[in-house]
Amino acid sequence: MKSTEKKRRQPNTVNWSLAVGIALVSAVLLFVFVGLFYTPYDPMEMSMALKNKPPSLSHPFGTDYMGRDVLSRVMDGAGTTFLIGVVTVVIGLVLGTLVGAFTGYYGGLADEILMRLNDTLTSFPSILLALVFVSVIGTGKYNIIIALGVIFIPSFARVVRSEYIVQKELDYVSNARLLGAGNLRIMFVHILPNTAPILLSSVTIGLNNAILAEAGMSYLSLGVQPPDPSLGRMLSEAQGYFMSAPWVALAPGMMIVLTVLGFSMISENIGRRERDFGGK
Amino acid sequence: MVENERHLLELCGVSVGFPEKRRGLKLVTQGVSLHVNPGEAVGIVGESGSGKSVSMLASVGLLSGGGRIVEGSVRFLHGEKYIELNTLGQKELNEVRGDEISMIFQEPMTSLNPLMSVGHQVEEMLVLHTDCEAGERREKVLAMLKEAGLSDVEALYGKYPHQLSGGMRQRVMIAMAMILRPKLLIADEPTTALDVTVQAKILKLLKKFQTEYGTAILLISHDLGVIKSVCSRAVVMCGGRVVEQGGVENLFGQPKEDYTKKLLAAALGKENVLRQAHTQNSGEVVVRVTDYSVFYEEKAQKTKRGAEGDCDMAAKKSGLSALLCKKTRREVVKHVSFELYAGEIVGIVGESGCGKSTLAKALAGLNPLTGGTAFISCSQPQMVFQDPYGSLNPTKTIGWLLTEPLRLHHVGTKEEQRRAACEMLDKVGLGAEYYSRYPGTLSGGQRQRVAIAMAIMLRRRFILLDEPVSALDVTVQEQILVLLVKLQKEFGLTYLFISHDMNVIHRICDRVFVMYGGEIVESGEALQIFDNPKHPYTKKLLGARV
Numbered sequence: 001m002k003s004t005e006k007k008r009r010q011p012n013t014v015n016w017s018l019a020v021g022i023a024l025v026s027a028v029l030l031f032v033f034v035g036l037f038y039t040p041y042d043p044m045e046m047s048m049a050l051k052n053k054p055p056s057l058s059h060p061f062g063t064d065y066m067g068r069d070v071l072s073r074v075m076d077g078a079g080t081t082f083l084i085g086v087v088t089v090v091i092g093l094v095l096g097t098l099v100g101a102f103t104g105y106y107g108g109l110a111d112e113i114l115m116r117l118n119d120t121l122t123s124f125p126s127i128l129l130a131l132v133f134v135s136v137i138g139t140g141k142y143n144i145i146i147a148l149g150v151i152f153i154p155s156f157a158r159v160v161r162s163e164y165i166v167q168k169e170l171d172y173v174s175n176a177r178l179l180g181a182g183n184l185r186i187m188f189v190h191i192l193p194n195t196a197p198i199l200l201s202s203v204t205i206g207l208n209n210a211i212l213a214e215a216g217m218s219y220l221s222l223g224v225q226p227p228d229p230s231l232g233r234m235l236s237e238a239q240g241y242f243m244s245a246p247w248v249a250l251a252p253g254m255m256i257v258l259t260v261l262g263f264s265m266i267s268e269n270i271g272r273r274e275r276d277f278g279g280k
Numbered sequence: 281m282v283e284n285e286r287h288l289l290e291l292c293g294v295s296v297g298f299p300e301k302r303r304g305l306k307l308v309t310q311g312v313s314l315h316v317n318p319g320e321a322v323g324i325v326g327e328s329g330s331g332k333s334v335s336m337l338a339s340v341g342l343l344s345g346g347g348r349i350v351e352g353s354v355r356f357l358h359g360e361k362y363i364e365l366n367t368l369g370q371k372e373l374n375e376v377r378g379d380e381i382s383m384i385f386q387e388p389m390t391s392l393n394p395l396m397s398v399g400h401q402v403e404e405m406l407v408l409h410t411d412c413e414a415g416e417r418r419e420k421v422l423a424m425l426k427e428a429g430l431s432d433v434e435a436l437y438g439k440y441p442h443q444l445s446g447g448m449r450q451r452v453m454i455a456m457a458m459i460l461r462p463k464l465l466i467a468d469e470p471t472t473a474l475d476v477t478v479q480a481k482i483l484k485l486l487k488k489f490q491t492e493y494g495t496a497i498l499l500i501s502h503d504l505g506v507i508k509s510v511c512s513r514a515v516v517m518c519g520g521r522v523v524e525q526g527g528v529e530n531l532f533g534q535p536k537e538d539y540t541k542k543l544l545a546a547a548l549g550k551e552n553v554l555r556q557a558h559t560q561n562s563g564e565v566v567v568r569v570t571d572y573s574v575f576y577e578e579k580a581q582k583t584k585r586g587a588e589g590d591c592d593m594a595a596k597k598s599g600l601s602a603l604l605c606k607k608t609r610r611e612v613v614k615h616v617s618f619e620l621y622a623g624e625i626v627g628i629v630g631e632s633g634c635g636k637s638t639l640a641k642a643l644a645g646l647n648p649l650t651g652g653t654a655f656i657s658c659s660q661p662q663m664v665f666q667d668p669y670g671s672l673n674p675t676k677t678i679g680w681l682l683t684e685p686l687r688l689h690h691v692g693t694k695e696e697q698r699r700a701a702c703e704m705l706d707k708v709g710l711g712a713e714y715y716s717r718y719p720g721t722l723s724g725g726q727r728q729r730v731a732i733a734m735a736i737m738l739r740r741r742f743i744l745l746d747e748p749v750s751a752l753d754v755t756v757q758e759q760i761l762v763l764l765v766k767l768q769k770e771f772g773l774t775y776l777f778i779s780h781d782m783n784v785i786h787r788i789c790d791r792v793f794v795m796y797g798g799e800i801v802e803s804g805e806a807l808q809i810f811d812n813p814k815h816p817y818t819k820k821l822l823g824a825r826v
Contacts, residue, residue, distance in 0.1 A: 171671035173644050175734065178663055179685040193675035 016160075021265025027217050028259050032082050035075030042075040043068060044227050052245040064237065074251045077229030084145055084223075084230070087208035088201060091149030096156025097199070098218040103157070104164025118154040126209075127149045127216055134222045143222045148213050152206060159202050163195045196259070197270065204267030208260045215256055231256050286357055287315040289339070293352035294366075296331070296338040298345060305350060309335045309520040316464065318357070319494040321487070323507035323528070323545065326517035328724075333468050333498050335517075338383055339365060340466065341373045348729040354433035356381070357463075360663050379409050382457035386469035388449035392441040398452045399425075399437030405459050406645065420459065428455040429485055446632075447478035448651075454485060461493055468500045475631035475780060476824040483510050492653045502753060504544065508532060522742050528702035546754040565657065566742050566774045567620040567643070571768055572652035573614035574635070574642040609649065612638045617652075622741065625768060627789035627806070629782060629821065635798040636778045640744045643735050643776070666747035672719040678730055679703070679715035684739045700737070707770070708763060709715040725756035736771060745777045749784060750794035761788050782821060786810055794818045 041059075047067035054060045059236065061070040099118075103111040121129065126148075133147035167173065168191065176190045211231075217223035220230030231252040238249035294312045295447040297305035309331035316322050337343050377383075385391040386701065399421055406417045418437075425433040428451045441449055450470060457465055458739040471479040487510055490497050502608065507514050508528055515525040516539065524537045535541045550588055577632055611634040618702065620626055628636045633784045641647050643654055665671040668673040672681060682701035684690060692700065702712040708729040719727055728748060735743050745764070749757040765788065768775060779785050785792055785806070792809045794802040794817065802815040813819045 019505060171584065171665040172673040174641075174644075175663065175671050175731075176673070176684070177646070178644055178660060179734070179738065180660065180688040181684070185688070190673055190676075194673065196675070 011209040015269060017265050018269040021262050021269065022157030024258055025266065028078070028255070028262060030104075031075060035079050038211045039069075039072035039075045041069035041072045043072040043229055045069075049272065052241060053246070054245070055247055062245065063253040064248045065232075065241050065245070069246045070234075070248055070251050073229040073234060074231070074255055077224075077231050077234055077252065078255050080141065080224055080228065080230040081211055081214050081232065081256075084148070084214045087145045088152055088210040088214075089206045089264065091145070092152025092156050092206060093199070093203060095149075096153045097160050097192075097195075099153060099157040099158025101164055101192070103274040104161035105168055105183070105187050105191070107165075111161075114157075118157055121151070121154045122158075126213060127168050130213065130217055131220075131222065134217070137220050139225060141228070142223050144217055147212055148217075151213075152210065155206070156199075156202060159198055160195055164197050167191045167194055201267045204270065208263045208267075209258055211256065237280060286318075287355075288318045288320075288357050289316040289498070290351065290362075291315070291335065291339060291354040292355070294335055294338065294354060295348055295351040296334050296343070297350040300348040307340075307520065308347070308349065309517075309647055311352065312517070312520075312522055313352075313527065314515050314522060316496050316498055318463065319490070319496055320513065321490050321497040321499065321511040322512040323499045323501060323511035323772070324517060325504060325507050325514055327502055327543075327755060329519075330517045332517045334616070336466055336468065336498065336500060336725070340377055340383065341365065341370075342383075349811070367825035375409075376463070380459055380462050381464045381466065381686075382460070382462040383466045383468065384453045384457050384470050386472050388446060388453050389441060391453060392449060394441050397438045397440055398444070399439075402452065402456045402459060405456055409460055416549070421455075424455045424459045424502055428452070428458070429481070430455070446474050447482065450474060450478075450482055451485070454482070454489075458489055458493070460667040462495060464496045464498065465489070466498045467501070467739050469502070470499070471506060472501070472503070476782070477631060477820060479506070480509075480824045488512055493528065502534065504754075516543065516663050518650055531723075531812070542755060546758040564622040565619050565655075566624075567618075567657070567776070568655050569619070569643070570617045571614055571615050572613065572617065572639075572642075572654055573611055573650060574638050575609040575648055575649040576647075576652070577609055612640065612798055616800050617651065618793060618800065618803065620742070620774055620776065621773055622774055623768075624791060625765075625777055625778060626791050627777045627785040627792045627797055629672060629779060629785045629792060630795035631780055632793045637746050638779050638796050640746045640776060641796075644744055648702075656739045656742060660738075660740065661742040661744055662738065662740050663744040663746060664728070664735050664748045665729050666750055666771060668724050668731055668751060671731050674719050677708075677716050677718055681719075681730065682715075682737060685734065689738065704733045704737060709735075716733075724752050724755075725760060727776070728752065728760055730758075732763065732767065736773070737769060739771065741772065742774045742776070745775055746778055749779075750779065750781065757784065764788065782810075794821070 011277075045068060047063075050059070050063045050067035052065055053059060053063045053067075059069050059071065061074065063069055064073070075154050082216065099114060103114050129151050130144070130147045133150065134143060137143045137146065156256040168186075173186055173190060181190065214223055214230065215232030218230050219236040221236060224233045226229035226237075235249055238245070238252070241248060285448055289446045291312055291314050295307050296309045297307045300306040311566065312331070312335045314324075324332045324336070334343070334347065338347065338349050349366045352366075355362040356376065358380065361633075365376070368376070392398065396404075399418075402421045402424060403417050406412050406420060412805070413422065414792070422433045422437065425436060425820050430436055430448060430451050436444075441452075444452065447556060449649065450473075454470075464484075471482050472485070474482060486497060486499070489495050490510075499507060499510055513526065514531050516523045516531070516537070518539050523539050524531060524535065525705050528570060531540065532544060535544055538722050543576065618626075627638065629637045637648065640663065643656070644661055646663075676684075679698065679701055683697040684703060686697040686700060691697065698715075702715060705712055705714055710726060710729055710733075714726075714730075719730065722730065728751075731747070748764070749760050754761060756796075761784065764775070768772065778790055791804065792806050793800045794809070794815065796815075796817045802809065802813070802818045809818065810822065813822055
């Protein structure tokens with residue numbers, strides 16, 4: 001047995017794509033973290049004299065149409081975008097896991113109803129749904145978190161549900177039942193940890209989607225409201241000056257690309273690893 | 281051995297290595313040398329991990345996971361001259377494989393393509409290696425399928441693998457392997473996944489091809505009986521090395537090496553019965569089953585899936601089955617009645633699909649669709665499952681798993697629970713150092729010990745054992761059986777021992793029930809059943825025992 005277990009772990013040299021992914025994400029996180037305490041300039045401070053200045057030593061990424069420092073605004077705005085992304089995913093994760101666990105474990109009529117509801121939600125483009133939500137509950141940073149969070153529930157629910165359907169048939173679950181464990185304990189103490197690998201990769205994919213969705217919503221002026229910066233908001237503002245001052249769009253755009261790239265690289269590797277270990 | 285006879289396949293000092301993290305190569309086999317003469321049947325025996333499959337897979341270039349031959353050579357007689365298989369490129373290798381060397385594997389379900397009809401899969405061999413016309417190909421395929429012992433081949437041609445039984449699938453695999461009349465057939469545990477009666481037929485078929493077409497067979501198996509019934513010569517492997525080789529009669533008659541002796545002792549349970557049928561029948565009934573039936577729903581009715589959750593003993597006794605309409609159910613266990621007495625080990629034997637596992641699961645309360653009554657004198661009986669990889673939660677430590685039943689029933693303080701778990705680990709021969717390890721770091725036998733420990737933690741007197749040793753190597757099987765008997769004496773347990781393996785049943789059980797088609801067709805003292813079987817099915821089972 002030992003040799004086959006070893007074999008499965010092969011070939012395992014340095015995993016460059018995972019390493020690069022982790023490096024990218026931690027660089028972005030560090031950048032955001034510093035932005036919480038220190039930015040070179042006040043991200044809201046306007047100056048007509050500095051309007052649309054190209055990158056220079058004093059403003060490494062230039063200034064925008066109100067003379068605000070782009071670097072400072074990216075540092076501040078990336079934090080906002082991150083916050084929205086993380087909270088959105090947490091809402092989707094917690095509620096989605098609950099829905100998925102119950103429907104997958106019990107099956108039956110409730111499963112049928114909830115899953116058709118799920119299908120209804122997924123059959124609309126998520127940005128369209130968010131638009132509907134926002135038009136009902138209003139715009140703003142916190143409303144957008146709620147709107148996006150709700151929209152993220154179905155994808156998590158589906159992943160968790162299918163995992164529960166597989167896991168509940170395994171012998172260790174029968175064993176736990178014979179030992180006297182109740183349904184709730186089986187669901188959340190025995191089975192839940194076994195869904196961790198698949199949840200982890202959906203979380204990283206979810207983070208990507210949340211960050212892109214925030215950028216999209218703010219770009220449509222439905223998310224973060226001016227003068228607060230967020231990556232999407234900044235892109236939206238830079239659009240009008242794209243020909244004359246392209247650097248204003250460059251910094252937030254790059255930030256989104258690097259973050260998404262980093263998370264994608266990590267999640268792809270988590271998914272692959274899980275496939276390698278999962279099958280018997 | 282004749283000096284000038286030319287070997288068909290020759291392995292010379294083959295070492296296979298797998299790349300390992302940071303440390304270069306890990307050698308799985310070391311200096312394996314063996315040969316196969318044309319038309320000869322050679323067996324390779326060994327436990328899992330002994331390198332028997334790996335060395336053969338490496339020889340034909342089918343290793344995955346970066347494994348390769350590091351040392352030694354593999355020579356194959358191709359026409360008049362030898363070719364070195366380990367130096368060939370993928371393309372040349374493909375020409376030899378299939379055409380002159382073919383393989384069959386253990387699990388016929390996964391080695392057939394589920395999306396292709398079986399006829400086309402067999403035909404594929406002809407498409408790749410010959411230039412026959414379409415009509416001619418079909419003729420050949422049908423003839424071959426018939427030759428492989430399949431009936432109604434015209435209808436079979438268009439069927440898909442999932443529509444066939446395990447034995448039929450393996451016959452299709454053999455047809456596929458033999459259609460090009462290869463010189464060498466490598467069979468890797470071809471019958472391990474099959475029932476004993478089917479097993480005997482498949483082995484006969486292999487033997488037939490060997491004698492009729494002069495195909496050399498290299499049979500890899502952990503089962504000495506299988507090797508004995510087909511091969512004239514055998515190679516014993518252990519830990520990646522060849523331990524002993526020679527003619528089957530000699531090798532198994534007068535083994536020289538200790539390992540071969542150990543293997544033989546473990547395999548030939550007949551001389552080595554762990555319990556004799558001298559049950560001091562206490563008369564105390566632990567389980568009384570009367571007119572007991574178990575049902576499955578024919579087509580999973582969605583609305584009834586919810587019932588699975590609350591399948592405790594109460595629901596079972598109240599006869600939940602009465603609420604369900606009859607037409608959706610299929611009776612898997614049919615009106616069985618029996619009694620088990622305290623301190624007995626009772627075996628249920630039968631082939632897969634006969635309902636023996638279903639019966640055990642129903643008795644444990646895992647299937648609510650039952651009819652009749654089952655009285656069990658202790659609360660919730662415990663169960664040990666067949667697959668030690670599925671029955672332990674991989675995300676928990678051994679200690680957590682063992683203390684979980686105590687936690688669930690609020691027995692003792694944390695410290696007491698911990699002590700009880702450590703004691704139990706000692707009792708099953710693992711030791712307290714396993715307390716904080718995860719199941720993933722244990723071998724199959726060790727896991728099964730943990731599963732047994734878990735079942736005993738609550739000190740229930742009745743334990744259901746569902747094929748507890750079938751997934752284990754023979755020498756490990758031996759240890760687990762000894763452990764089970766020891767624990768049975770120590771804790772005064774009653775076992776219902778389910779197995780398809782007559783040898784195992786023979787060694788451990790006081791009484792035996794033979795199940796066939798959901799009914800108990802014969803029951804009695806173990807010795808009586810084995811020495812003087814009455815029912816034709818029991819005779820057939822005993823006859824298939826190799």
